[in-house]
Amino acid sequence: MDDAALGARVIMATCSPLSTGDAFLSTLLAHIDCQAQAIGSVGYQSLSNPASFVSLVLTGLLTIFVALLGLRMMMGQTPSLRDGLMAVVKIGVVLTLAGSWPAYKTVVYDVIVDAPEQIIAAVGGPAALPGAAGETALIARLQAADSAIIRLTNLGTGREPAATLPSSSGEQQRFPIADDPAFGWARVIFLTSVVAAFSIVRITAGVLLALAPLFAGLLLFDMSRGLVIGWARALVFTLLASVVTALILGVELAVIEPWLTQVVGLRQASTVAPSAPVELLILSLGFAVALFGSMAILLRLAFMTSAPNFRAVMDHADVLPAPVMIKAGETPHSPTVTRQEAPAVSSRSLVIADAMRSSQRREQQAQAAIAPYATTPMARSSQVSAAGAETFAIPSPSQTLRRTKPRKSLGAALRDRRS
Numbered sequence: 001m002d003d004a005a006l007g008a009r010v011i012m013a014t015c016s017p018l019s020t021g022d023a024f025l026s027t028l029l030a031h032i033d034c035q036a037q038a039i040g041s042v043g044y045q046s047l048s049n050p051a052s053f054v055s056l057v058l059t060g061l062l063t064i065f066v067a068l069l070g071l072r073m074m075m076g077q078t079p080s081l082r083d084g085l086m087a088v089v090k091i092g093v094v095l096t097l098a099g100s101w102p103a104y105k106t107v108v109y110d111v112i113v114d115a116p117e118q119i120i121a122a123v124g125g126p127a128a129l130p131g132a133a134g135e136t137a138l139i140a141r142l143q144a145a146d147s148a149i150i151r152l153t154n155l156g157t158g159r160e161p162a163a164t165l166p167s168s169s170g171e172q173q174r175f176p177i178a179d180d181p182a183f184g185w186a187r188v189i190f191l192t193s194v195v196a197a198f199s200i201v202r203i204t205a206g207v208l209l210a211l212a213p214l215f216a217g218l219l220l221f222d223m224s225r226g227l228v229i230g231w232a233r234a235l236v237f238t239l240l241a242s243v244v245t246a247l248i249l250g251v252e253l254a255v256i257e258p259w260l261t262q263v264v265g266l267r268q269a270s271t272v273a274p275s276a277p278v279e280l281l282i283l284s285l286g287f288a289v290a291l292f293g294s295m296a297i298l299l300r301l302a303f304m305t306s307a308p309n310f311r312a313v314m315d316h317a318d319v320l321p322a323p324v325m326i327k328a329g330e331t332p333h334s335p336t337v338t339r340q341e342a343p344a345v346s347s348r349s350l351v352i353a354d355a356m357r358s359s360q361r362r363e364q365q366a367q368a369a370i371a372p373y374a375t376t377p378m379a380r381s382s383q384v385s386a387a388g389a390e391t392f393a394i395p396s397p398s399q400t401l402r403r404t405k406p407r408k409s410l411g412a413a414l415r416d417r418r419s
Helices: 003-014 021-047 053-074 081-099 101-124 135-155 179-210 212-220 222-268 276-302 310-318 348-373 377-387 410-418
Strands: none
Touching: 021 101, 021 135, 021 179, 021 212, 053 081, 053 212, 081 101, 081 212, 101 179, 101 222, 135 179, 135 222, 135 276, 179 212, 179 222, 179 276, 212 222, 222 276
């Protein structure tokens, strides 16, 4: 048995087992968190092991990448300084993500695992939300709320199942939902929402962290880079979802804990609380919908924007015209700048601007061409007289325009030639 498998067994053995009754929720959440951390850390170390199949695949991908780069150089396509530097950076990032656990733990693992707790303390601490002191405190408060729900269910509402109670207006109040089903569904929804949210966020983060060596090799090629970007976005989603889940559960505890304390106190004082089942059901269902709705919004946010194309942005910056320096006494003019078209980068606004600039340039050239002739009628008459009558001779309207040379037919030309 290798060290990674042995470490996984040791970590999973230290995870607290489940317990029933008053400690069910706390032991379940602690066990889920422990299993997720074990998957993320031990799974990564197992995949990054030189003897694993992922390491062999990564070695093959690096070999193919270097071979393709050398083949391009042999064919005369020498890479530029930027392309060579980017290739070296890619190889360094891949080797760091896939083979260095200390660097990966500092840069990625600790950020995804520990950063949410720090953000929750910074946001929820000033607002005095329950559970802002840490994950352990949040789990303990959730378990206390579940125990209060169990106690309220055992106490009941204090009324008979088929009884009706008079209201302030004198009319009889009826309850379409029985007390026991309402209490039961309220606790089911409360436990399901909490456990499902924790499981989705923590286990997903653990699996994504463990698969880092596999996704790191895909960063070398353009065709598979989208998978790496999707993996990084999913990690960002788990980070944000951990923060939002803890904050929403803190708000739920801030609402439900005083309410449970009040209703349990009324029942212990033998006071009837007929509206408690429906109110508890609404509280549990409402916060469950809010919890999963916020996770859906975060998922949309994490996968909404596209990755920026830095190469295209740099290429577009290279073709922009340089600013023109105008000295004192000179007339500002717009020099003709050779602008290279950036493929797949030009937007509609740039195309319209280029068309308008070309149209203005043509108009300026046309005005410059007709400027020598744009004079007064008196100047034009003097220019015509100076140029000579033969060049600018215009026949009189009364003169008949007729041929000065008779037309010869083909037959007449042949007869003249024979004679």
